[in-house]
């Protein structure tokens with residue numbers, strides 16, 4: 556299968572390497588500004604969907620909300636399947652609707668990846684019955700919140716040893732306020748009770764060595780609690796390695812005849 560990637564950052568780098576090791580080809584990257592190539596370079600860098608090589612069948616968005624907003628509709632309308640990690644962008648109903656209509660028009664499909672969290676299969680099953688309560692708690696070391704809205708309520712560099720909750724609210728508010736940090740909150744919302752009924756808490760924790768994500772859910776099925784401690788990618792303390800792995804797994808699942 557031939558892929559294109561949106562983005563050129565930490566997750567894009569991991570995804571391109573993993574796809575290559577797994578026998579796939581990455582023909583192009585969609586970037587913001589494509590420098591003139593100095594020689595034969597693969598994957599080729601383009602700035603628009605229209606310039607993608609014809610061999611591309613599936614695009615993986617690793618660029619965050621701006622990448623999905625800029626290119627998602629055109630990818631789907633062109634008949635290419637799209638895996639995205641920018642789940643928080645779907646908190647905007649206009650974008651979610653536009654992507655859905657573009658997929659319909661292009662006879663293509665949008666695959667939101669689970670990203671840095673797990674247990675979403677249990678949530679999607681649980682909501683078939685009555686789902687009463689879903690909460691998500693995201694905990695990262697202070698460096699994991701750098702450049703985010705946490706900085707408006709907290710001096711990350713001068714924190715004492717105690718963890719500080721810097722956000723409490725709905726998954727929709729979290730997704731909008733933390734585009735680089737709350738895609739997991741959006742994933743939990745999409746799998747379970749939706750953006751407005753899913754409660755979120757975000758914590759900067761100097762004693763956390765990893766990015767820790769916890770879900771608690773209760774309903775007709777019973778109750779579950781899930782916790783994952785994800786190592787960050789070496790190039791970006793905000794982004795868990797599992798998110799990049801999940802993009803590859805989701806894109807591969809889209810190709811499978813037996814879907815697990």
Ligand SMILES: NC(=O)C1=CN([C@@H]2O[C@H](COP(=O)(O)OP(=O)(O)OC[C@H]3O[C@@H](n4cnc5c(N)ncnc54)[C@H](OP(=O)(O)O)[C@@H]3O)[C@@H](O)[C@H]2O)C=CC1
Pocket residue numbers: 561562563564565566567585586587588617618619620621622625640641642668669670671672734735736738739790791793794795798
């Ligand atoms: N679902 C999940 O669990 C997770 C989701 N994410 C999402 O993935 C995003 C990327 O993470 P990561 O790779 O670590 O971040 P990086 O900051 O390392 O890379 C982001 C890349 O996206 C590029 N980019 C931004 N806007 C556009 C655009 N309009 N078109 C093309 N490229 C664009 C940037 O380009 P430039 O170099 O020009 O700035 C940069 O190369 C995060 O911002 C977050 O939203 C991250 C972790 C977990």
Ligand SMILES: O=C([O-])CC(=O)C(=O)O
Pocket residue numbers: 670671734735736737738739740766785793794795796798
């Ligand atoms: O990578 C992570 O641990 C989670 C993250 O940034 C996000 O949800 O956007």
